[in-house]
Amino acid sequence: MAVKIKTKYGVIDIDNAVIATVVGGAATEIFGVVGMASKNQIRDNLNEILNRENYSRGVVVRQEDNGVTIEVNIIVGYGTKISEVCRNVQDKVKYNLESMLGLTAHAVTVIVQGVRVIGED
DSSP: OEEEEEETTEEEEEEHHHHHHHHHHHHHTSTTEEEEOOSSHHHHTOOSOBOGGGGGGSEEEEEETTEEEEEEEEEEETTSOHHHHHHHHHHHHHHHIIIIIOOOEEEEEEEEEEEEOTTOO
16 A cells, blocks of 8 residues: 655655654654554564564554554553653654655554563563
8 A cells, every 4th residue: 555645747656664664763763662563463473572674563554635644553661751752752753754755644643552661672
């Protein structure tokens, strides 16, 4: 699935894997985020932090009329304020999508899949 953007020069297709990489990179840069989590942990049999290559498993992209809605699954660090971490993830994801891809994120939903002690493997 790809997001289609119509311009006066033609149509631009941006693959969901590209959007997931941008979103995952933005989310993991935030202090308090230990890593990305799979959106279907039971089906994927993953109870671990996703690598950069697997960010698409933790991000859901839905195209709307003039933008996208994003769902991000993260694991936060123990001792951090979860609401503040989630708000920072939302702001960073919206900014990176706008600046890197030219996409407008109408909504960024952050789902906390777990809490881990920072530095724990």
